[in-house]
Amino acid sequence: xxxxxxxxEKANVILITGSNTTENHPxxxxxxxxxxxxxxxxxxxxxxxxxxxxxxASCWLRQNLGTDVAWINGMMHVIIKEGLYDEAYxxxxxxxxxxxxxxxxxxxxEYVEKVSGIPKEDLVAAARLYASAKAASILYAMGxxxxxxxxxxxKSLANLAMLCGNVGIExxxxxxxxxxxxxxxxCDMGSLPDVFTGYQRVADxxxxxxxxxxxxVKSLPEKPGITVMEMMDSAHEGKLKGLxxxxxxxxxxxxxxxxxxxSLDKLDFLVVQDIFLTETARVADVxxxxxxxxxxxxxxxxxxxxxxxxRKAVDPPGEAREDWKILCDLSARMGYPMNYGNVxxxxxxxxxxxxxxxxxxxxRLEREGIHWPCPGTEHPGTPCLHVDQxxxxxxxxxxxxxxxxxxxxxxxxxxxxxxxxxLYQYHTGTMTMKSDGLNELAPECFVEISPADxxxxxxxxxxxxxxxxxxGEIEAKARISDxxxxxxxxxxxxxxxxxxxxLTNTALDPVALIPELKVCAVRIEKV
Amino acid sequence: MKREEEAMESKNILVIDxxxxxxxxxxxxxxxxxxxxxxxxxxxxxxxxxxxxxxRVCVVEVEGARNLVASCAAPAAPNxxxxxxxxxxxxxxxxxxxxxxxxxxxxxxxQDLDMDSWTDSQLRSMETKEHHDLCPAYGDCRLQxxxxxxxxxxxxxxxxxxxxxxxxxxxxxxxxxxRCILCGRCVQACNEIQVNNAISFGYRGTRAKIVAKGDxxxxxxxxxxxxECVQACPVGALVLTQDMDGNGRVKxxxxxxxxxxxxxxxxxxxxxxxxxxxxxxxxxxxGVGPNHGSLCVKGRxxxxxxxxxxxxxxxxxxxxxxxxxxxxxEALTVVAEKLNRIKKADGPDAIAVLASAxxxxxxxxxxxxxxxxxxxxxxxxxxxxx
Numbered sequence: 001x002x003x004x005x006x007x008x009e010k011a012n013v014i015l016i017t018g019s020n021t022t023e024n025h026p027x028x029x030x031x032x033x034x035x036x037x038x039x040x041x042x043x044x045x046x047x048x049x050x051x052x053x054x055x056x057a058s059c060w061l062r063q064n065l066g067t068d069v070a071w072i073n074g075m076m077h078v079i080i081k082e083g084l085y086d087e088a089y090x091x092x093x094x095x096x097x098x099x100x101x102x103x104x105x106x107x108x109x110e111y112v113e114k115v116s117g118i119p120k121e122d123l124v125a126a127a128r129l130y131a132s133a134k135a136a137s138i139l140y141a142m143g144x145x146x147x148x149x150x151x152x153x154x155k156s157l158a159n160l161a162m163l164c165g166n167v168g169i170e171x172x173x174x175x176x177x178x179x180x181x182x183x184x185x186x187c188d189m190g191s192l193p194d195v196f197t198g199y200q201r202v203a204d205x206x207x208x209x210x211x212x213x214x215x216x217v218k219s220l221p222e223k224p225g226i227t228v229m230e231m232m233d234s235a236h237e238g239k240l241k242g243l244x245x246x247x248x249x250x251x252x253x254x255x256x257x258x259x260x261x262x263s264l265d266k267l268d269f270l271v272v273q274d275i276f277l278t279e280t281a282r283v284a285d286v287x288x289x290x291x292x293x294x295x296x297x298x299x300x301x302x303x304x305x306x307x308x309x310x311r312k313a314v315d316p317p318g319e320a321r322e323d324w325k326i327l328c329d330l331s332a333r334m335g336y337p338m339n340y341g342n343v344x345x346x347x348x349x350x351x352x353x354x355x356x357x358x359x360x361x362x363x364r365l366e367r368e369g370i371h372w373p374c375p376g377t378e379h380p381g382t383p384c385l386h387v388d389q390x391x392x393x394x395x396x397x398x399x400x401x402x403x404x405x406x407x408x409x410x411x412x413x414x415x416x417x418x419x420x421x422x423l424y425q426y427h428t429g430t431m432t433m434k435s436d437g438l439n440e441l442a443p444e445c446f447v448e449i450s451p452a453d454x455x456x457x458x459x460x461x462x463x464x465x466x467x468x469x470x471x472g473e474i475e476a477k478a479r480i481s482d483x484x485x486x487x488x489x490x491x492x493x494x495x496x497x498x499x500x501x502x503l504t505n506t507a508l509d510p511v512a513l514i515p516e517l518k519v520c521a522v523r524i525e526k527v
Numbered sequence: 528m529k530r531e532e533e534a535m536e537s538k539n540i541l542v543i544d545x546x547x548x549x550x551x552x553x554x555x556x557x558x559x560x561x562x563x564x565x566x567x568x569x570x571x572x573x574x575x576x577x578x579x580x581x582x583r584v585c586v587v588e589v590e591g592a593r594n595l596v597a598s599c600a601a602p603a604a605p606n607x608x609x610x611x612x613x614x615x616x617x618x619x620x621x622x623x624x625x626x627x628x629x630x631x632x633x634x635x636x637x638q639d640l641d642m643d644s645w646t647d648s649q650l651r652s653m654e655t656k657e658h659h660d661l662c663p664a665y666g667d668c669r670l671q672x673x674x675x676x677x678x679x680x681x682x683x684x685x686x687x688x689x690x691x692x693x694x695x696x697x698x699x700x701x702x703x704x705x706r707c708i709l710c711g712r713c714v715q716a717c718n719e720i721q722v723n724n725a726i727s728f729g730y731r732g733t734r735a736k737i738v739a740k741g742d743x744x745x746x747x748x749x750x751x752x753x754x755e756c757v758q759a760c761p762v763g764a765l766v767l768t769q770d771m772d773g774n775g776r777v778k779x780x781x782x783x784x785x786x787x788x789x790x791x792x793x794x795x796x797x798x799x800x801x802x803x804x805x806x807x808x809x810x811x812x813x814g815v816g817p818n819h820g821s822l823c824v825k826g827r828x829x830x831x832x833x834x835x836x837x838x839x840x841x842x843x844x845x846x847x848x849x850x851x852x853x854x855x856x857e858a859l860t861v862v863a864e865k866l867n868r869i870k871k872a873d874g875p876d877a878i879a880v881l882a883s884a885x886x887x888x889x890x891x892x893x894x895x896x897x898x899x900x901x902x903x904x905x906x907x908x909x910x911x912x913x
Contacts, residue, residue, distance in 0.1 A: 005793065005817045026753060026823035028793045033722030056722075178792025180884035182891070186909045189891035191882035193905050197892065202905050215900045221875065225898075225905030228912055231879045240879055240906075242869040244862075246894060247883030253913045269865045275838055286862055287850065289839035290886075292832070293789035294799055294806060298887030300787050302794025304817065310887065313784035313799040314806060314833065318840025319855065323883075323890040327897045329855070333863035336901045338893065346889035368815050369794070423751060426790050426825055434832035437698030437768075438825070441752070514912040 001304045003137065003173035004371065004383040009035045010171035013133035015126075017046040017068065017157075018143020018518075021053045023423040025141075025177050028303075029053060032139070042133075044126050046071065047143065048418070049448075049490060050483045059126045062485055065416050065519045066147055066405035067116035072156040073104045073402065074112030075127040076163055080104065084131035086165030093389065094162050096397035103399030115402065131164050135171030142179060143420070146518040148406045151511040155398045162395045168386035178303035180427070181293075185301035188357070188372070189350070193225030198354040214353050217336075227513045229254075229506065236263040244271045246323060247290070251279040252428040252496055255504035255515040256471045273326060276430050279496055289320040296322045298343045299365065301372070304383070307360050308369035405519040406507030409487070413469060413521035415453070416488040417503055420518075425494040432494075445498030446479040447524065448490040454480045457524060467491065469522045472502030489524065493517075541607040556598040556609055557585055567611055568620065568673055570627070570708070570761055572599040575819060576715035582708070583623045584673065587611045595619050621677045627670060629684035632705040633662065633762070662706060663771060664763030670708060671762075691736065697746040699768055699828050700757055704736050707764035713737060713756035721821060725750040737764075752824040758810055767808065769828075785812060788826040789885070793817055795826055806830050866902065875903035882909045 008014065008031040021029040035041035036056045045057040046068075054060050063071050079085050080101055090097055109120030130136050138161055144153045158167070158174050166172035178184050190196040200207045208220045226234060232254065234240035243264070254260040264270055264283055272284040281287045293300075295316040301307045316322075321329075324346060328338040340346050344362050351358050359374035359381075370381035385391070409416055424442035426432040433439055447467055449459065459465060461480045466473055467489065476491065476498040484490055493500040505520040540547050543560055550559045555578065560567050570582040578600040586595040590608035595616065598609075610616065662668065673679075691704040709728070714737060717726045725748050729738030739748035757765045781800040788795040795818035800808035809827050813820035832838075842858030843850040853861075869877050880902070882894040891909070898907040 022751075025791050025793050026751070027795050027818045027821045027826075030721045030821060034719070037722055038719065180792060180910065181787070181789045181794065182887065183792060183884035183909070183911045185888040186882055186884045186886075186891045187911055189882075189888050190895040191891045191907055191909045192895075192911075193908050196895070196899075202899075211899075215896060217900045220899050221903055221905050223876075223905065225876075225907060226879065228881060228908045228910065231881070231906065231908065234879075240877060241873050242866055242878040243881065244866075244878070245881040246890075247885040248881050248910050250881070250910075250913075253910065268869060271862050275832075276835075277837070277839060277843075281839075284843075285845045285865075286853075286858055287839065287843040288858060288862075289841060292838075293786065293885075294830070294833045296887065298889045300789075300794060301888060302787075302817065303792035304794075306794060306817065307888070308787045308794050308796070310786045310789075311784050313782075313786065313801050314804055317834075317838045319842070320838065320840060321855070323886045324893040326859075327890070327893045330859055330863055331897050331901050333859055334867060334901050338896070340893075343887070343889040346892055350888065350892050424824060426829070431790075431832040432825060432829050434835040434837070435829045436831075437752075437828050440698045441824075512912065517913070 001173060001175035001177075002167060002385040003171070003175055004304045004306070005031060007171050007173065007384070008032055008137055008139070009039055009041075011035060011041055011133070011135050011137040012171070013042050013044065013130055013136040014139065015044045015046070015130055015136060016053060016139045018145070018153075019139055019141035019177050020047070020049070020051040020143075020420055021139065021141075021177070023052065024179060024421050025303075026423065028177060032056065042129055044129060046126075048485045048488055050485075059122065059129055061118045061122055061126055063116040063118050065418055065488060066149070067402065068144060068147070068153045069149055069156050069400055069402040070107060070112050070115040071118055071123060072153075072160055073107035073400070074109060074116070074118075074123050075130065076100065076160055077104045077107045077112075078109065078124050078127035079131045079163060082128070082131075084128065085163045089165030090163065093168075094395040094397060096399070099399040100159060100163070100397040103401065107402075130160070133164070133166075135169055136161070136164060136166045137171060137173055137175060138166070139175050139177055141177045143518055145176070145509075145512070145514055146516060147514075148507050148509050148516045149403055150509040150514045152400045152403075156400050158395075159397050159400070162397065167390070167395065168384065168388070170384065173384070176303070179421075181302070182300040184303060184305060185299070185307070188301055188354075193227055196353070197350060198356040200354075211353060214349070229508055229513050229515055232260055232263040235267050238266055241268040242271075243267050243269075244273070245280060245284075246273045247275075249274075249278040249280045249428040249430060251283070252499055252501065253493070255501055255517050256506045257499055257502045258472050259506060273323060275320070278428070278430055288326055289318065290323045290326060291316040291320050295320070296343070299347065302369070305371045306369040307357070307365065307372060309362065309365045406516050407470075407505050407519065407521045409521045413523045415522050415524060417467070417469065417500075417520050417522040418488055418490050418518050419493045419500045419504060420490065421494065422492045425492065427494065429494040429496070442494075445474070445476040445492060445495035445500075447476050448479050448481050448484045449524075450484040450486045450488075451480055451482060452486045453484070453489070454478060457526070459526070464527045465524050466527050467503060467522050467524050469503040469505075469520050471505070474498045474500070474502050475527055489522065538605045539603075540605060541603050541609060543609045544611055550603040554603050556587060556589075556596070556601050556603050556607070559603050560598065560609075560611065565611060567598050568676070569599055570669055570673065571710035571712055573712050573715050573720075573759060574813070576719040579711050579715065581711050582627065584620055586616060586619050586623070588613050588616055617677070621679055624670070624673050624677055624679050625683060627708045628674060628679065630708055632690075632703075633670065662763040663701075663766045664706075668763060669761035694744055695768065696744050697750075697752070697768075699752050699754065699824070700745060701766050701768050701771060702745065703764055703766075706762055707737060708762055709735055709737070710761060712759040712761060713765060716755040716759035721753050721755045723749060723751055723753065726756065752828065753822065754824070754827040755821055758820065769808065781807060788822070790823075790825045790829065795822055797822060797826060799830070805834055870902060876906060878902050878904060879906035879908075882907055884910050
């Protein structure tokens with residue numbers, strides 16, 4: 001997030017898109033709800049499903065799946081045409097307005113209505129509302145990024161925010177809501193193929209030399225590595241021979257599970273380090289038992305870039321060991337001893353090599369976390385990014401064109417499928433499904449379908465149906481709900497029994513290499 | 528002191544118990560007092576919610592006011608003279624506590640106490656046969672605590688025979704509205720803090736009670752089981768199912784360990800309550816961001832996986848198609864040898880590591896360092912894309 005979570009209550013307008021906030025980030029959603037009910041903020045929700053946060057919206061746009069660039073360009077078209085943008089901000093802090101103007105010119109409300117299904121008057125109203133705010137905050141999640149145009153979607157939201165002067169101000173911002181506790185931290189720490197910690201590029205010789213020196217090795221590999229989806233493909237092609245998976249369950253979370261299973265099958269050697277024998281661990285050659293968050297010390301970095309402590313509360317079961325200790329032991333066996341006395345010593349090294357974490361130490365984190373960048377121990381941290389200028393200088397508008405999803409309904413697969421989570425379960429269910437109470441409230445997979453579609457297929461509520469795509473098929477009970485929009489079904493991806501990702505598409509965003517998990521074409525039939 | 532100087536300029540000063548204090552416009556008497564370490568008891572007052580003035584335990588004397596004033600709802604004003612400890616204040620607080628005790632089933636033996644000593648009464652309570660249906664909040668009840676502090680004893684008022692069936696038909700929250708004092712904290716927590724709008728005041732007069740969706744069970748209402756109301760309840764009306772055994776509340780000392788929730792990316796600050804090496808409860812940390820005490824259903828109730836019997840306890844090695852248990856020595860040797868062999872035969876880029884959004888920063892750091900410095904490839908990624 002460019003802004004801290006508490007800023008949400010300082011916004012005059014909040015735009016939520018691609019985020020089922022109340023179910024996936026319940027505590028954060030309470031900031032939105034308080035802003036609306038107690039602070040008088042106006043909420044715009046752009047989401048095809050009637051998600052619970054819609055109840056708080058003064059404006060709800062129900063776009064067709066995969067048409068985000070179109071409606072965002074459409075809003076900017078209206079804002080530019082009506083002269084509602086923040087001229088002073090655009091003038092002093094950005095470049096590329098002319099390119100943007102040209103690009104959005106043809107995204108008239110009429111054209112956008114044709115593409116996205118959003119009635120033109122609603123689009124105009126939303127554009128005016130967003131532009132009218134002194135401070136407007138944009139919140140988004142995987143509903144924006146898990147598309148072949150995910151990067152373009154995010155850039156479009158950034159365009160919109162900059163156009164109205166909403167980046168770098170209190171209550172504003174472009175704010176991705178991270179779905180996993182430490183996904184921000186994993187990125188910050190360089191668990192990415194092209195960067196070391198703090199997004200220092202591996203392609204930069206000076207940075208490689210700096211890291212090599214810090215780590216006491218002669219050299220470090222200069223070619224950026226491959227991403228998670230490429231790893232699967234590379235394994236499938238027989239190029240990748242060995243894979244070491246820590247705390248992930250791709251055999252439930254990857255798109256097109258048939259492909260994922262075939263890929264892992266082709267590996268010479270698979271190690272899985274986890275707290276449970278997950279679907280993925282079951283096919284491993286070696287399984288290493290690790291510790292849960294309650295059994296170790298360390299830090300997580302949350303969605304607002306706040307580094308916070310976790311503390312050991314209980315002992316791990318049996319011989320389970322902390323992930324870092326396992327890796328250090330292994331490293332020593334492979335001829336490179338890593339001798340850290342404790343996790344604080346690891347943090348000390350992180351600070352040394354990472355400018356944005358330089359001022360962060362456990363003593364300072366004792367009572368409350370710190371937002372990075374924090375370049376020194378006297379520095380208070382940076383809750384809000386890009387305040388006086390963008391980290392790259394001027395903010396650049398990108399001219400972006402809408403492209404349709406990789407797979408659209410046709411006569412064989414006439415419905416759209418979109419996937420997501422429900423309130424009472426989490427990701428692949430490895431953790432939440434161990435709590436009876438949560439299982440009681442969300443016991444099994446379902447296919448959410450609109451009343452009109454249910455009538456069309458002659459389905460009753462709770463009736464078992466088969467959903468198939470070009471990649472696989474699952475069976476689950478129909479749940480007739482006005483949450484669903486006509487023509488689109490929704491399936492949660494938590495459940496191994498009825499795994500939504502048997503159906504999903506591996507088509508990738510060309511830049512971020514994120515798969516299009518949010519859109520594919522399916523057909524349904526009675527079992 | 529910037530606040531003091533500004534206040535002097537604008538005359539935003541009031542007197543509490545003979546001392547002058549500066550205040551910011553809009554601050555209540557209670558807030559100014561608390562900020563300056565002056566103790567005014569409260570029951571219904573809740574940080575982050577608008578004051579309701581329902582319990583009137585926080586009354587104080589304000590010079591010139593006809594009646595005692597609820598300090599939680601009364602804004603501080605220039606030249607106001609407040610007294611927090613006068614006999615009238617103490618009498619009123621005690622009376623209000625007595626009335627609250629008489630308003631429902633508060634069988635912590637406060638009501639029929641006619642002895643002088645609290646210790647005697649507590650000892651007696653332990654010995655009686657009825658002990659088993661002692662209020663589950665016994666010993667952790669704000670009303671009981673205040674009754675003790677204000678030495679409320681005997682009972683001038685016959686307790687109302689309020690009886691509501693105990694609601695247990697959901698997995699997480701036990702509702703016993705016969706112990707409810709209608710302070711409204713749960714309603715504030717639900718409607719103003721979490722804004723789930725699942726519960727409200729229902730009925731009138733002596734029939735008044737807290738209702739969910741037209742007086743239905745929580746599981747048939749809009750309740751999403753965040754548990755904020757339980758954390759807010761000052762008495763035994765809302766307790767956690769997990770805290771109950773056949774004989775009321777599970778007893779025993781717990782150790783509180785502050786940590787960060789391991790579910791979504793919000794990073795809520797929570798206390799793990801640990802007894803005998805096991806997590807028995809989770810509560811939100813008040814007064815610190817990002818969550819200021821709030822949690823969701825997963826954070827508060829989804830901790831059982833930690834002690835689940837299916838947790839992996841030893842390394843496993845696949846042999847002839849099935850797993851066998853192995854020592855760390857064996858397992859790590861196999862992994863090191865295999866990785867070294869692949870590295871030698873096919874080069875470091877034939878190996879990849881999937882680190883994790885579930886492990887710590889320190890562990891991710893070690894994972895990518897291991898991949899780059901030891902294996903010698905940049906093939907490291909995690910599930911940010913999924």
